[in-house]
Amino acid sequence: MRRLAALIPRADRRxxxxxxxxxxxxxxxxxxxxxxxAWSGAPVGDAARAMWDGVFGSPAQFGATLTKFVxxxxxxxxxxxxxxxxxxxxxxxxxxxxxxxxxxxxxxxxSGLPMAVHLPLAVLAGAAxxxxxxxxxxxLWARRGVNDFIATLLLTLIMTQAVxxxxxxxxxxxxxxxxxxxxxxxxxxxxxxxxxxxxxxDIVLVVVLVLVAAYVLRRTVVGYRLRLTGANPTAAKxxxxxxxxVGVGALCTSAAIxxxxxxxxxxxxxAGNLAPGFSANxxxxxxxxxxxxxNNPLACIxxxxxxxxxxxxxxLLEARVGISSGLVTATQAVVILLVxxxxxxxxxxxxxxxxxxxxxPQERVSEGAHS
Amino acid sequence: xxxxDVALFAAAIRLxxxxxxxxxxxxxxERAGVINIGLxxxxxxxxxxxxxxxxxxxxxxxxxxxxxGLGLVLGAIMAFVSVTLRGDQIxxxxxxxxLAAGVTLFLYRLQFGGTQPTTVKMExxxxxxxxxxxxxxxxxxxxxxxVYLAYVLGPVVAWVLYRSRRGLRLRSxxxxxxxxxxxxxxxxxxxWGAVLAAGALAGLAGAFLSVxxxxxxxxxMTAGRGFLALAAVVFGQWxxxxxxxxxxxxxxxxxxxxxxxxxxxxxxxxxxxxxxVGVLVAAVGVWRARRSGSPLRWVLLGAVLCVAVxxxxxxxxxxxxxxxxxxxxxxxxxxLVALATSARRVRAPAMLGRALxxxx
Numbered sequence: 001m002r003r004l005a006a007l008i009p010r011a012d013r014r015x016x017x018x019x020x021x022x023x024x025x026x027x028x029x030x031x032x033x034x035x036x037x038a039w040s041g042a043p044v045g046d047a048a049r050a051m052w053d054g055v056f057g058s059p060a061q062f063g064a065t066l067t068k069f070v071x072x073x074x075x076x077x078x079x080x081x082x083x084x085x086x087x088x089x090x091x092x093x094x095x096x097x098x099x100x101x102x103x104x105x106x107x108x109x110x111s112g113l114p115m116a117v118h119l120p121l122a123v124l125a126g127a128a129x130x131x132x133x134x135x136x137x138x139x140l141w142a143r144r145g146v147n148d149f150i151a152t153l154l155l156t157l158i159m160t161q162a163v164x165x166x167x168x169x170x171x172x173x174x175x176x177x178x179x180x181x182x183x184x185x186x187x188x189x190x191x192x193x194x195x196x197x198x199x200x201x202d203i204v205l206v207v208v209l210v211l212v213a214a215y216v217l218r219r220t221v222v223g224y225r226l227r228l229t230g231a232n233p234t235a236a237k238x239x240x241x242x243x244x245x246v247g248v249g250a251l252c253t254s255a256a257i258x259x260x261x262x263x264x265x266x267x268x269x270x271a272g273n274l275a276p277g278f279s280a281n282x283x284x285x286x287x288x289x290x291x292x293x294x295n296n297p298l299a300c301i302x303x304x305x306x307x308x309x310x311x312x313x314x315x316l317l318e319a320r321v322g323i324s325s326g327l328v329t330a331t332q333a334v335v336i337l338l339v340x341x342x343x344x345x346x347x348x349x350x351x352x353x354x355x356x357x358x359x360x361p362q363e364r365v366s367e368g369a370h371s
Numbered sequence: 372x373x374x375x376d377v378a379l380f381a382a383a384i385r386l387x388x389x390x391x392x393x394x395x396x397x398x399x400x401e402r403a404g405v406i407n408i409g410l411x412x413x414x415x416x417x418x419x420x421x422x423x424x425x426x427x428x429x430x431x432x433x434x435x436x437x438x439x440g441l442g443l444v445l446g447a448i449m450a451f452v453s454v455t456l457r458g459d460q461i462x463x464x465x466x467x468x469x470l471a472a473g474v475t476l477f478l479y480r481l482q483f484g485g486t487q488p489t490t491v492k493m494e495x496x497x498x499x500x501x502x503x504x505x506x507x508x509x510x511x512x513x514x515x516x517x518v519y520l521a522y523v524l525g526p527v528v529a530w531v532l533y534r535s536r537r538g539l540r541l542r543s544x545x546x547x548x549x550x551x552x553x554x555x556x557x558x559x560x561x562x563w564g565a566v567l568a569a570g571a572l573a574g575l576a577g578a579f580l581s582v583x584x585x586x587x588x589x590x591x592m593t594a595g596r597g598f599l600a601l602a603a604v605v606f607g608q609w610x611x612x613x614x615x616x617x618x619x620x621x622x623x624x625x626x627x628x629x630x631x632x633x634x635x636x637x638x639x640x641x642x643x644x645x646x647x648v649g650v651l652v653a654a655v656g657v658w659r660a661r662r663s664g665s666p667l668r669w670v671l672l673g674a675v676l677c678v679a680v681x682x683x684x685x686x687x688x689x690x691x692x693x694x695x696x697x698x699x700x701x702x703x704x705x706x707l708v709a710l711a712t713s714a715r716r717v718r719a720p721a722m723l724g725r726a727l728x729x730x731x
Contacts (some may be wrong), residue, residue, distance in 0.1 A: 040481055088461050088724070090408070144711045147719055149461050150605055151710070153408070154703045157598055161700035169694060287465055326476030333470035337448070340458035340466065 018294040021345055025338035026292070026306065033331045037323060047321045054316030055309040063197025065305075065312040070206050070268070071096065072311075073304035074261035075286020077213050078254040080295050082148075084217060085250030086230035091137060091152025092258040093283025094159035095130040099259025100266045101163055102129025104274035107184025107267060108171070118187040123205070123263045130259015131252045133159060138251040142244050148251065156283070164276040171274060180275035190268040200268040207301075209257065214297040226250055258283060285311075288332050291339050307332065379626055380510040385584070387622025388521045389414070389576040393600035394607070394614050395528045396572025401604055402532060403565035404545035404722030405453060408464025410573050411597025412471030413445045417577025419475045422588035425581075426490040434491075434582040435517075435575065442574020443567055445471075450566040454559055457726040468597075476590055492586030493517065517579050529611035541565055545720035548727055558727060573597070602706040609719060621702045628698030649677025673708065 037047045055065050075092045082089035089095075103126035110118060137155055140146040173182035183189075190200035217223040228236040229246040236243050265278050289307055293299035314328030393410055400407050407413075417438035425434030445467060453460040493515045502512040532538040543551040544561040552558050580596070581588050599621055606620075607613030627641070652674040 157703045161696040165696035324477045324480040326473040329473030333466045336466035341452045
C-alpha cells in the first residue's frame with residue numbers, strides 16, 4: 001500500500017487527500033442532518049425525496065439551483081483569490097451589496113442603449129462597485145495598518161445599512177411604498193437561458209471567470225507572485241515581489257469578483273431590482289464553498305453546485321415536510337467545522353527517517369497560506 | 372421637545388450592557404490572540420438556551436446559567452478547532468454564526484411552530500439610597516441586576532489583564548507566544564482559557580437579551596449586536612476602559628436612534644450636542660497630541676466635521692431628518708475611522724487571527 005501511494009506525486013497525493021476529507025465532511029454532515037430529521041419525527045424518506053425534488057424535480061427547480069450556483073461560485077473564487085495572497089476578505093457580502101448597487105444604478109439611470117452596450121456596462125459597474133469597497137479595505141490595510149478582516153467586516157456592516165437606506169430612500173420606486181427600486185431597464189438584464197426557469201445567461205460569464213481565475217493563478221507570473229506572497233511573504237519580498245501591492249491587488253480583484261456576483265443578483269434576478277438584503281448571505285456561504293474546494297478555483301464549481309443544491313433543496317424541505325431551512329444552514333456550519341478542523345490531516349507530513357530523503361525542498365508554494 | 376431625558380439615558384445603559392458583556396469577553400480572547408467572529412452566534416445560542424431553560428423551569432437564574440453554559444460549550448468548540456487543531460479562526464467564527472442561525476431557527480420552529488411564547492424575565496432592582504439621587508439615581512441604579520454586574524466587569528477585566536500574572540500570560544500569548552512558551556507556560560492552555568471566558572460572557576450577553584430584558588425569544592434576536600461588540604473592541608482600541616467607553620457610545624447612539632425614529636425631525640438639541648461633542652473631541656485631541664504626539668490632523672478633522680454638521684443641522688433644522696440607517700451604521704463608521712486614524716500607534720494584538728506556530 002505504501003508502495004502504491006509512492007507512485008502518485010506528493011502534490012497530487014495531498015490534493016487527493018484534501019478532496020477525500022472534503023467529501024467525508026459533507027457526507028458526515030448530511031448523515032448528521034438526516035439523523036436530526038429522524039429525531040425530530042419527520043419521515044426521513046419524504047424529507048430526502050423533497051430534497052431531491054427540490055434540486056432535480058423539474059427543469060424549473062434545476063434552473064433555480066443553477067441560479068443560486070452563480071453568486072456562490074463567484075463569491076468563492078473571490079475568497080480564493082484573496083486567500084491565496086494571504087489576505088482574508090471576510091467582506092464578500094458587503095462587496096456583493098456594493099456591486100449590486102452600482103449595477104442597479106447603471107441599469108436604472110441609463111436608457112435607450114442597446115443591450116450589447118448597456119448590459120456589459122452594468123456588469124462592469126458592479127465589478128467597479130465591489131472593487132471600490134474592497135479598495136477602501138485595501139487602503140486601510142496597506143496604508144493604515146488595519147487588519148484586512150476587521151476592515152472588510154466593518155465595511156460590510158456599513159454597506160448593509162447603506163443599501164437599506166438607498167432602497168428605502170433615494171432609489172426607491174416611484175410610489176415610494178415597497179422599499180425597493182423599480183426594475184432596471186430591460187436592456188441591462190441578462191436574457192433568459194432556459195425558458196420557464198430563472199436561469200439566465202450570466203452563468204456562462206461565471207464559468208469563463210472561474211477558468212480565467214484558475215489560469216491566472218496557476219500559469220502566469222502574476223499568479224505565481226500572488227501565491228508566493230501568500231505562502232511565504234518573506235521569500236516573496238526577498239525575490240523582488242512587491243508584497244503590499246500584491247495584497248492590495250488581490251483584495252481589489254477579490255472584491256471585484258464579488259461585485260460581479262452582486263450585479264448578477266440584480267441583473268439576473270426575476271424581479272431585476274435592488275431590495276435590501278438581496279445579498280442573502282451569499283458572501284458568507286461563498287467562504288464555505290471555497291473551504292470545501294480547498295482554495296482551488298476549479299474545485300469551487302462542484303463545491304458551489306453542492307451548496308446551491310442544499311440551499312435550493314432546503315427550500316422545498318420546508319414547504320413540504322415542514323422542516324425549517326435552518327437545518328440546511330446548520331449543516332453547512334458543520335461542514336465548515338469538519339473541514340477546518342481536519343486541515344492538519346491534509347497538511348501533515350510524515351516525519352521520515354533522516355537518511356531516507358535529505359533536505360526536502362520547499363514545495364508548498366503551490367498552496368495557499370490558509371487551507 | 373428635548374430628547375435628552377432620564378428615559379433616554381436609562382435606555383442607553385440598558386442597550387450597552389449586552390454589548391459590554393460580549394465585548395469584554397471578546398477583548399480577553401483577542402488579547403490572547405484569538406479573534407472570535409462567531410460572537411454573534413454565541414450570543415444567539417446563549418439567548419436561546421436561556422429562554423428554553425427559563426421556559427421549562429420558570430427560573431431566571433437557571434436560564435442565565437444555561438446561557439453561560441452553552442456559551443462555554445461553543446467556546447470549547449472554537450478553542451478546539453482554532454487553537455488545538457490550528458484551524459483558521461475567522462473561518463471557525465463564520466461557521467459558528469451559521470450554526471447558531473441555523474440551529475436556533477430549526478429548533479425554535481420545531482418546538483413552538485410559529486407561536487411566540489413568553490416566559491419569566493428579570494425584574495429591575497432599585498439600589499437603596501443610591502437610586503434616590505436625583506438625576507443619575509434613576510438612570511444608573513434602577514436597573515436589572517445584571518447591569519450592576521456589568522458596572523464592575525470593566526474594572527475587573529482591566530485588573531486581570533494588567534495587574535495579574537494570568538493577564539500577563541494572556542497578553543504575551545497574543546503578542547509573542549514563543550516567548551511565553553519558552554518560559555514553560557502552555558500557550559494552548561492560556562488561549563483555551565481566554566476563549567472559554569469569551570464564550571461564557573457572550574452566552575451571558577445573549578441570555579440578557581432574551582431572559583433578562585424581554586422574557587421571550589425571537590428568530591435572529593441578536594440582530595447584529597455581536598458584530599457591534601466586535602466593533603466596540605476595535606473602537607476601544609483593545610483596552611478595557613476603551614471598550615467600556617465604546618459600548619456606552621454605541622448604546623447611546625442606539626437609544627438616540629430609537630428615540631429619534633418616533634420623533635420625525637431631528638430636534639435642535641441633537642445638533643447642539645453634536646457641536647459640543649466636536650469641541651470636546653478637539654480639546655481632548657489637542658491635549659493628548661501634546662502628551663504623546665498622536666496625529667493631530669485626523670482628530671481635528673473629526674472635530675471640525677462634528678461641529679460643521681452640528682451647526683448646519685441646527686441652522687437647517689425644520690424638517691431635516693437623518694435616516695435611521697445613518698445611526699445604525701454610525702458605530703461601524705466610528706470604529707473604522709478610529710482604526711484608520713490611530714493605526715500606527717494603536718494596533719491589534721500581533722497574533723490576532725493567526726494560528727500558533729507548530730511546536731517541534
